[in-house]
Amino acid sequence: MQQFEERPLLKVENLTKQYGPGCGECSQPGRPGLIKNYCPSCGTVYACSDVSLNVYPGEILGIVGESGSGKSTLMQCLYFDQDVTSGMLTIDDPELAGENLFDVSSQRKRYIRNHKYGMVYQNPVKGLRMDFSSISNIAEKQIAAGGRHVGKMQSAGERLLDVVSIPLFRMKEEPRNFSGGMQQRVQIAKALSNDPPILFLDEVTTGLDLSVRAAVIDLIKQIQRDLGISMIVVSHDLAVIRMLADRTLVMLNGRVIESGLTDQILEDPNHAYTQQLVYSLL
Amino acid sequence: MRAEPQFAFLDEGSKKEIRRATLKAVAIPGYQVPFASREMPMARGWGTGGLQLTCSLVGKEDVLKVIDQGADESVNAVSIKKLVQATTGIPVTERTEEATLIQSRHRIPEIPMTKDQILVLQVPMPEPLRKYEKKESITKRLHAESEYSGAWLMLFEQIMKYGRTTTGADHPVLVNGRYVMAPSPIPRFDNQKMDHSEALILLGAGREKKIYAVPPYTEIRSLAFEDHPFKGEDFSGKCCRFCGATGVFLDELYIEETGVTEYQCNDTSHCADRLERQGEKEVHHATV
Numbered sequence: 123m124q125q126f127e128e129r130p131l132l133k134v135e136n137l138t139k140q141y142g143p144g145c146g147e148c149s150q151p152g153r154p155g156l157i158k159n160y161c162p163s164c165g166t167v168y169a170c171s172d173v174s175l176n177v178y179p180g181e182i183l184g185i186v187g188e189s190g191s192g193k194s195t196l197m198q199c200l201y202f203d204q205d206v207t208s209g210m211l212t213i214d215d216p217e218l219a220g221e222n223l224f225d226v227s228s229q230r231k232r233y234i235r236n237h238k239y240g241m242v243y244q245n246p247v248k249g250l251r252m253d254f255s256s257i258s259n260i261a262e263k264q265i266a267a268g269g270r271h272v273g274k275m276q277s278a279g280e281r282l283l284d285v286v287s288i289p290l291f292r293m294k295e296e297p298r299n300f301s302g303g304m305q306q307r308v309q310i311a312k313a314l315s316n317d318p319p320i321l322f323l324d325e326v327t328t329g330l331d332l333s334v335r336a337a338v339i340d341l342i343k344q345i346q347r348d349l350g351i352s353m354i355v356v357s358h359d360l361a362v363i364r365m366l367a368d369r370t371l372v373m374l375n376g377r378v379i380e381s382g383l384t385d386q387i388l389e390d391p392n393h394a395y396t397q398q399l400v401y402s403l404l
Numbered sequence: 405m406r407a408e409p410q411f412a413f414l415d416e417g418s419k420k421e422i423r424r425a426t427l428k429a430v431a432i433p434g435y436q437v438p439f440a441s442r443e444m445p446m447a448r449g450w451g452t453g454g455l456q457l458t459c460s461l462v463g464k465e466d467v468l469k470v471i472d473q474g475a476d477e478s479v480n481a482v483s484i485k486k487l488v489q490a491t492t493g494i495p496v497t498e499r500t501e502e503a504t505l506i507q508s509r510h511r512i513p514e515i516p517m518t519k520d521q522i523l524v525l526q527v528p529m530p531e532p533l534r535k536y537e538k539k540e541s542i543t544k545r546l547h548a549e550s551e552y553s554g555a556w557l558m559l560f561e562q563i564m565k566y567g568r569t570t571t572g573a574d575h576p577v578l579v580n581g582r583y584v585m586a587p588s589p590i591p592r593f594d595n596q597k598m599d600h601s602e603a604l605i606l607l608g609a610g611r612e613k614k615i616y617a618v619p620p621y622t623e624i625r626s627l628a629f630e631d632h633p634f635k636g637e638d639f640s641g642k643c644c645r646f647c648g649a650t651g652v653f654l655d656e657l658y659i660e661e662t663g664v665t666e667y668q669c670n671d672t673s674h675c676a677d678r679l680e681r682q683g684e685k686e687v688h689h690a691t692v
Contacts, residue, residue: 228545228549229549229550229551232549232551251557254557254561255561255564255565257564258557258560258561258564261557261560262553262557262560265553265556265557265560266551266553270556270629270630271629271630271631272560272563272629272630272631272632273631275560276564294564294565
């Protein structure tokens, strides 16, 4: 029988992001001398240390952890909002094959962001231009990806606004006039506008009320089902992770302490911290 | 004892520094070169950038023409001419073809300029991406990476809101296929005159402390979407009420006594020239 081996779409190996120079003590393998993620002798903070992960085509990978565990830093590093200290990122794409994408030029990183990535930030202010109309916000990503035809971009934008249930008669309004949930949905439409194979969702439902949260989760599920986009979902909310993620990583002090199928982690947590996290779920 | 004024107002060191920035600007078409903008005897925002370029370039053999929004006789143009003339003694002219150095605010002369001339344009806002991104450190990086979605996005937003691009003036252009540049608030009508211009075009922003340039025979493309081609102002079917010129940039005037809308040349010297050739002795030209 032929063996099928699925190749990861996005592969991260030993991603480390440190703030500070590092010293002899904290640079050793395993970083034994740290207090949480802080080196007492040189003051270096290790926001992420030696994080490795794979994202397979069409799956949703969840990342959970408490505040300060490094999940947002990880996300920002993957989206090139921040530079990494060391590590390797590869994407299984004919255009990007064999390159460590953390090492490429900033133009190339911008190209990847514009053509391969979508990002939904926790705060819509970061992901949207509040003084441009919603349709222009969606077009911005298409323009960045080389779109130069107004009619095509407009109809694509209208289709996406329809997907995220924003009434079309409001498409020429600025998102600053919208409610938080609507802003978040415009952001999702914008992130999807260049048909990215990879979508990052950073605490997308935080700050939304329960019914809106359910609608946004529904939307994300639907997008995954219909478009087959791979996603990384960062959240401190286990309910969101349970609803969305196929597999989950648990982060603590900048490290991945546990990973596996979401159900397995939630039903049978291994690490003491994960147990505490799961049992504190109301 | 009163000291003799310096030739062309600025001291030689300053002129040298400005010329050095100018050379760099010519070497990198469309790139905004920072320079140490001097205090001039004129408020910033009134053409100090253009004046500093003019003063750094002017020599004893030059003939100067200054235009303010198409007019040679407006206060700003006259004051600049007086200053340069008082400090250099060079002749000034209103005829485009006689001038070697032309400083202009917001217009390019109707008569095509030649390789022996330099056009200096006054620029209020040199950064075409400023409305999109407030931080200079970021716009500099965007230019470096040739990332101009912001400029396109502004045009897209106009089309969404008004059905067409609404840049009355200062419509962004792509210089030599590399840098997106603010052509200064010239009307869209004048953008095409920049393309492969025989004359060197220098742009100076005194308040923003930037100099940039379009060297002769450089390709200038006005940004436009595939399905919304770039259009200059359209004056078809209209002509100047004095000289009858067509195919030039016209000012629209509402005449209250008669209640009709009339048109006249915006470039006053071009109009006067035509009238002279038509045999008119007295030229009465209403200025707007």
